[in-house]
Amino acid sequence: MNTSEKRELRRFAAEIRIALLEELKARGFGHVGGSLSICDLLAVLYGKVMNYRVEDPKWADRDKLVCSKGHAGPAIYATLALKGFFPMEQLKTLNRPGTNLPSHCDKNKTVGIDCTTGSLGQGTSQAVGMALGDKLKGRQNRVFLIVGDGEIDEGQCWEAAMFTAAKNLTNLVWIIDDNKKQLDGPTADILPTFDLRAKMEAFGFDAVRVKGNDVEALYEALEKKPEGKPVAIIMDNVKGSGVKAVEETASNHSMNVAPEVWDSYIAAVKADLEALEKEVAEA
Amino acid sequence: MxxxxxxxxxxxxxxxxxxxxxxxxxxxxxxxxxxxxxxxxxxxxxxxxxxxxxxxxxxxxxxxxxxxxxxxxxxxxxxxxxxxxxxxxxxxxxxxxxxxxxxxxxxxxxxxxxxxxxxxxxxxxxxxxxxxxxxxxxxxxxxxxxxxxxxxxxxxxxxxxxxxxxxxxxNRKSNDRVYEDGNTFEIGKGVVLREGPDATIIAAGYMVGKAMKAAELLAEKGIQVSVIDMFTIKPLDAELVAAYAKKTGAVVTAENHNRIGGLYSAVAECLAATCPVPAGCVAVEDEFGEVGPVDYLAERFGLTPEHIVAEVEKTIARK
Known part of the structure; x- marks a missing residue:
């Protein structure tokens, strides 16, 4: 990946963060921590890796995203709106009565959402079924599955992981967002994950660990050709990543803060974006 | 049929x-x-x-x-x-x-x-x-x-x-045979297996054959009942339930299930909303299961033709 492509993805990640924070500000509260921590990943997936058609969101041969940690829906909605799946104004309807943008992902409500998730663990098996189905239908696409490091407390994730490797579903890419926190506190205190890479390898995956905010490393991991085993990417991450004040908030799973606080978060990302633009101009 | x-x-x-x-x-x-x-x-x-x-x-x-x-x-x-x-x-x-x-x-x-x-x-x-x-x-x-x-x-x-x-x-094994081959059924529509004016037995699954036997035993006692096979428990054939409640004035359900939440509940909800008549049930009385041959368990949990007969008589008495 050249410098310009890398900057473009970083810029897209910042745009997703701004749209996400505006979306949450419009409602006043929401799942900010786990949404922020997948913004760089979403920028790489929707900016460079995934094949999809905005004008034909249900195209059968598209690459599909299953965000099993369904509470990160607001980050995906921001990404989809920026890509033109629906108008940006719709983001302001998040969690309003009758909205098409519910707290957790719902494929029957939101254009561009590929899988209904929210009851943690359940996206994993659905992603397996989707990848198996696509493979049996002879499609050449891939399914990308995002799982939370807290979410893997759910035993269903490990049933699905076992099946993925057993059936060698190399068209399914597991991405674990190891952001070190779950709702009640640090994952290390609630239910430690131990060595996730070793765990996934023991389950039959080719596992890599990359920085969750490194778009180039994420891109390389996502584009790595499977060598006889499905790929698992463990994102070494920070919950609330990209907004220092949120990163430093102990309990940031869901936050309810005043509009001016949301504005301060948005201003911080905008400052990063401006610095990036400056970098581009100087280059 | x-x-x-x-x-x-x-x-x-x-x-x-x-x-x-x-x-x-x-x-x-x-x-x-x-x-x-x-x-x-x-x-x-x-x-x-x-x-x-x-x-x-x-x-x-x-x-x-x-x-x-x-x-x-x-x-x-x-x-x-x-x-x-x-x-x-x-x-x-x-x-x-x-x-x-x-x-x-x-x-x-x-x-x-x-x-x-x-x-x-x-x-x-x-x-x-x-x-x-x-x-x-x-x-x-x-x-x-x-x-x-x-x-x-x-x-x-x-x-x-x-x-x-x-x-x-x-069941993996057989239930009592009720039907000849080649019949056409519509999911959501109960089947009237027997007509009788005194009460209606509404049964499903394993209990349909038992209900047919119970109807024979009741006939020997001079009680003529209707029997309905309610093979679709949801959506319930509410129209048929209401029609036979009206026609016979008493309903007894028979199911291989807890009395809570199954066929009896569905029929009772329907009767309450359409045609309230005395309703009894033959079902498991809110208990866990146990091991044994089917015939033993049917007796143990009260799921025999004789249990249906007794419940029908009791329900008719409430008319």
Missing amino acids: KLNYTGSPDPRTFKDFFGTEIPRMLDADPNLIYLDADLMSCIGTAKYGKAHPDRAINCGIAEGNMAGIAAGLAAAGFTPICHTFGPFASRRCFDQVFMSAGYAHNDITMIGTDPGVTAAMNGGTHMPFEDVAMYRALPGATIVDPADTAQLYSIFADLVKRPGVKYLRA
Whole structure:
């Protein structure tokens, strides 16, 4: 990946963060921590890796995203709106009565959402079924599955992981967002994950660990050709990543803060974006 | 409707049906796919599964994962049929069936074998008396409890094609034969098996043959009852229930299930809203199961023709 492509993805990640924070500000509260921590990943997936058609969101041969940690829906909605799946104004309807943008992902409500998730663990098996189905239908696409490091407390994730490797579903890419926190506190205190890479390898995956905010490393991991085993990417991450004040908030799973606080978060990302633009101009 | 009730079991077991029909349907329809949780051998599909591992997917002993995979396969354009024993097809994977299939509108069929006392020698751990109650609470679900194998032959393909979540509870062995081959059934429509003015017995599954026997025993006592096979527990044929409540003035349900949440509850809800008449039930009295031969368990949990006779007499007395 050249410098310009890398900057473009970083810029897209910042745009997703701004749209996400505006979306949450419009409602006043929401799942900010786990949404922020997948913004760089979403920028790489929707900016460079995934094949999809905005004008034909249900195209059968598209690459599909299953965000099993369904509470990160607001980050995906921001990404989809920026890509033109629906108008940006719709983001302001998040969690309003009758909205098409519910707290957790719902494929029957939101254009561009590929899988209904929210009851943690359940996206994993659905992603397996989707990848198996696509493979049996002879499609050449891939399914990308995002799982939370807290979410893997759910035993269903490990049933699905076992099946993925057993059936060698190399068209399914597991991405674990190891952001070190779950709702009640640090994952290390609630239910430690131990060595996730070793765990996934023991389950039959080719596992890599990359920085969750490194778009180039994420891109390389996502584009790595499977060598006889499905790929698992463990994102070494920070919950609330990209907004220092949120990163430093102990309990940031869901936050309810005043509009001016949301504005301060948005201003911080905008400052990063401006610095990036400056970098581009100087280059 | 041509009946063939003699009090004897259907010579073809439900396992015979599953073992021949599921492979036949899979061969005929490439969009159909079958999943099991390490119980293919129990319904006669193991040989097919070994020969066609991409058409009959063995998910191992992981029922929640199986339900989720089925939902994902539905999203990818397949029509999935899943099987495991009744307790695992309901309790063990209910959240996955509810959310990943039902809520997400990924249509699947779940077969739960050996409902209620037919779990017999597997005992209380394997004896679902609550599966119907759970699936009734799933919006849009269809629940079928077939009277005999002949009936299952006629309805299975329609059931699999229906939208939503479909739950089929069927014994692996035979129920008492009730029907001649070749009848046509409509899912959601009960079948009147016998006409009589004094009361109506509404039965499902294993209890339909018992209800026919009870009607004979009652006739010997001069009591003429109607018998309805309510093989579709949801959606309930409310029109038929109300019509026979009005016509006979007393209703007794008979089911191989807890009295809470099953056929009795469904019929009682319907009667309360349409035609309140005295209603009794023959069902399990809110107990856990236990091990033993089916005949012992039927007696133990009060599911015999004699129990139906007593309940009908008691209910008629309340008219």
